[in-house]
Amino acid sequence: MTDDLNVAKLQRRLAEFAAARNWQQYHTPKNLVAALSVEASELVEIFQWLTPEESARVMDDADSAHRVTDEVADVLAYLLQLCEVLGIDPLAALDAKIDRNERRFPAPGER
Amino acid sequence: MTDDLNVAKLQRRLAEFAAARNWQQYHTPKNLVAALSVEASELVEIFQWLTPEESARVMDDADSAHRVTDEVADVLAYLLQLCEVLGIDPLAALDAKIDRNERRFPAPGER
Amino acid sequence: MTDDLNVAKLQRRLAEFAAARNWQQYHTPKNLVAALSVEASELVEIFQWLTPEESARVMDDADSAHRVTDEVADVLAYLLQLCEVLGIDPLAALDAKIDRNERRFPAPGER
Amino acid sequence: MTDDLNVAKLQRRLAEFAAARNWQQYHTPKNLVAALSVEASELVEIFQWLTPEESARVMDDADSAHRVTDEVADVLAYLLQLCEVLGIDPLAALDAKIDRNERRFPAPGER
Numbered sequence: 001m002t003d004d005l006n007v008a009k010l011q012r013r014l015a016e017f018a019a020a021r022n023w024q025q026y027h028t029p030k031n032l033v034a035a036l037s038v039e040a041s042e043l044v045e046i047f048q049w050l051t052p053e054e055s056a057r058v059m060d061d062a063d064s065a066h067r068v069t070d071e072v073a074d075v076l077a078y079l080l081q082l083c084e085v086l087g088i089d090p091l092a093a094l095d096a097k098i099d100r101n102e103r104r105f106p107a108p109g110e111r
Numbered sequence: 112m113t114d115d116l117n118v119a120k121l122q123r124r125l126a127e128f129a130a131a132r133n134w135q136q137y138h139t140p141k142n143l144v145a146a147l148s149v150e151a152s153e154l155v156e157i158f159q160w161l162t163p164e165e166s167a168r169v170m171d172d173a174d175s176a177h178r179v180t181d182e183v184a185d186v187l188a189y190l191l192q193l194c195e196v197l198g199i200d201p202l203a204a205l206d207a208k209i210d211r212n213e214r215r216f217p218a219p220g221e222r
Numbered sequence: 223m224t225d226d227l228n229v230a231k232l233q234r235r236l237a238e239f240a241a242a243r244n245w246q247q248y249h250t251p252k253n254l255v256a257a258l259s260v261e262a263s264e265l266v267e268i269f270q271w272l273t274p275e276e277s278a279r280v281m282d283d284a285d286s287a288h289r290v291t292d293e294v295a296d297v298l299a300y301l302l303q304l305c306e307v308l309g310i311d312p313l314a315a316l317d318a319k320i321d322r323n324e325r326r327f328p329a330p331g332e333r
Numbered sequence: 334m335t336d337d338l339n340v341a342k343l344q345r346r347l348a349e350f351a352a353a354r355n356w357q358q359y360h361t362p363k364n365l366v367a368a369l370s371v372e373a374s375e376l377v378e379i380f381q382w383l384t385p386e387e388s389a390r391v392m393d394d395a396d397s398a399h400r401v402t403d404e405v406a407d408v409l410a411y412l413l414q415l416c417e418v419l420g421i422d423p424l425a426a427l428d429a430k431i432d433r434n435e436r437r438f439p440a441p442g443e444r
Binding site for chain 2: 263
């Protein structure tokens with residue numbers, strides 16, 4: 001990851017992209033979470049008939065590597081737009097969640 | 112977003128968390144995309160009966176604000192773990208996707 | 223399946239159940255498909271960390287058999303309510319779809 | 334619904350369709366629930382940017398009516414195949430679930 005590519009900059013690009021097309025009117029939180037779940041399912045679709053072993057080799061094929069990367073981007077796009085609309089800092093949310101999970105699920109050596 | 116909280120650092124925390132609990136065995140790409148889609152649906156569940164207007168006010172209530180933030184964290188957690196396992200850089204993937212979308216969907220003034 | 227338990231009768235029970243609680247106002251097609259997808263994901267959640275082999279034995283445990291049966295019922299409930307609201311006959315829709323699929327994907331011996 | 338079109342008959346058609354193409358090997362419960370959730374999301378995709386009012390008129394347009402009916406069929410197809418593989422009677426499961434819900438959520442006049 002280069003220094004000049006970060007979450008805030010991507011959120012700015014996404015917001016400008018939507019604004020230039022007058023798409024913000026569609027971006028209610030309810031619609032964005034639906035779109036996010038649809039994109040997540042498009043990821044599932046790639047893997048649905050694969051064995052666990054085949055799923056581990058999905059990046060070996062250029063075509064499916066491209067599809068997976070593309071769907072990852074779509075999931076992240078809607079997640080970041082949702083966070084922008086709701087005023088959530090996604091990295092801080094995850095950092096706090098890992099803290100909570102460390103207390104909820106102590107590692108074997110820490111119990 | 113502070114400088115010391117970034118995607119790579121969160122991926123490291125997530126990897127250490129899973130390793131300490133011996134959970135990596137479950138983290139096939141196929142399982143991670145399923146978990147990602149389940150978490151995305153838990154976000155949808157919060158919004159499923161809300162009107163568009165109610166959905167826009169979801170952060171006004173402390174309880175639902177917390178639930179939404181928590182589910183956002185879960186979605187991001189599985190997305191980052193999937194990217195780690197598959198060797199995908201999520202921010203670069205999204206940056207490239209926005210480039211492609213700008214060509215696919217020219218803004219009105221650019222047509 | 224007994225003669226006196228059919229799709230139309232279940233749709234009538236579901237409609238009366240919703241009407242008695244004044245829930246029809248929430249049952250827009252958009253909301254019902256969201257609820258359907260949430261219930262489908264609750265099924266996925268049961269299976270998400272299982273191996274294919276473990277997933278084939280899910281009904282051996284009384285508890286998970288009950289959970290799976292319960293989620294199947296929820297998926298069917300929203301599917302039937304969606305069909306009622308939209309005027310779709312689900313069994314006829316599936317029958318027609320199998321016809322189309324038989325033409326799209328000829329079986330080896332029929333090619 | 335005609336008398337000669339019922340759930341058991343459709344399950345038989347689906348089983349024969351899969352067997353003729355040697356697809357049963359892919360039909361683990363885990364894969365079938367993933368496919369079910371993917372089809373449910375394809376339904377969501379049709380509705381994701383619609384207002385509640387637009388969603389109520391989705392059958393007025395022949396094209397989207399066809400898409401919706403087609404996705405309903407796909408959801409039902411995977412639900413019935415899952416039930417077949419797991420030995421679940423979907424109509425009985427729903428009937429029992431409505432019974433439970435009537436006890437869990439008494440209607441206003443019955444409280």
